[in-house]
């Protein structure tokens with residue numbers, strides 16, 4: 001195994017900079033930002049699509065971590081020139097500190113099947129989720145390469161990027177498979193030349209966030225269909241979801257262990273219940289299918305709680321949701 005993998009001492013990142021895209025709406029990026037500032041002692045650059053959202057997140061983190069430099073930058077990650085401006089701001093406003101970590105985390109989801117989704121939603125999804133990660137890598141990895149100190153480049157895919165496609169968010173899953181593959185490519189591409197850079201791919205299961213809402217709000221805003229400014233959103237509550245804070249703890253625990261695939265399942269101690277998502281089971285199922293060169297569509301014939309068949313949302317957590325719904329009805 002190259003130096004690029006293996007255990008990572010996170011204490012070395014104190015006083016260094018963490019850049020996190022998609023960090024403005026109290027979701028996964030926010031949890032990572034908070035952990036980076038409060039637990040790792042890093043200076044944080046919060047990036048998101050709308051200024052008001054960025055400002056709010058910056059004020060929140062500034063209050064929690066008054067001794068860290070917290071900088072917010074409005075940026076559309078699909079536009080490389082805007083990411084270059086982020087790099088410029090980092091250089092101007094927090095000069096003299098190494099960039100320790102970069103999280104290409106911004107994303108969107110439109111929860112539709114292939115036949116029911118407009119091409120426009122596919123284009124936006126691939127643009128933000130895939131091109132956004134590529135552009136973030138193209139701007140920041142060369143900066144990390146110039147540093148001799150260790151650093152981390154982490155892209156956010158999803159457990160959906162490791163399992164089979166089903167009847168859910170087809171464009172989302174396709175995009176997340178692409179993120180997994182391109183992050184593996186990036187890891188390979190720089191393994192020999194820049195072993196000081198750890199590359200990893202985050203594959204979360206269920207984390208409280210407003211991803212569906214932020215995707216719709218941003219879509220409306222881009223079409224000029226929103227009344228007023230885009231405001232910061234609060235995560236939708238779900239008793240089985242991880243909080244962004246506990247999720248971030250798991251991210252850094254896996255990173256510390258030197259994992260590449262940061263699959264963050266809904267397991268203790270990161271949640272307080274015994275109903276995991278069971279990512280490893282459905283990941284294994286996909287690879288068993290692949291090994292047999294066959295695709296098992298039997299789940300397509302089983303109606304789920306919401307009337308939609310699924311081959312992914314069927315682990316202990318979803319069995320328990322089903323049981324609770326049955327009691328309620």
Ligand SMILES: NC(=O)c1ccc[n+]([C@@H]2O[C@H](COP(=O)([O-])OP(=O)(O)OC[C@H]3O[C@@H](n4cnc5c(N)ncnc54)[C@H](O)[C@@H]3O)[C@@H](O)[C@H]2O)c1
Pocket residue numbers: 021022023024025026027028029047048049050075076077078105106107108109128132156157158159203204205206207208209210211212214215218
């Ligand atoms: N929440 C989950 O359970 C879950 C599970 C798997 C993967 N993910 C992934 O985690 C990442 C973060 O999502 P989240 O769930 O925390 O929701 P979130 O809404 O908090 O984060 C997504 C952020 O990306 C921003 N964004 C969207 N388009 C952008 C653009 N063009 N430029 C800059 N920023 C943009 C949004 O404004 C938003 O703040 C996403 O990539 C998502 O696909 C989430």
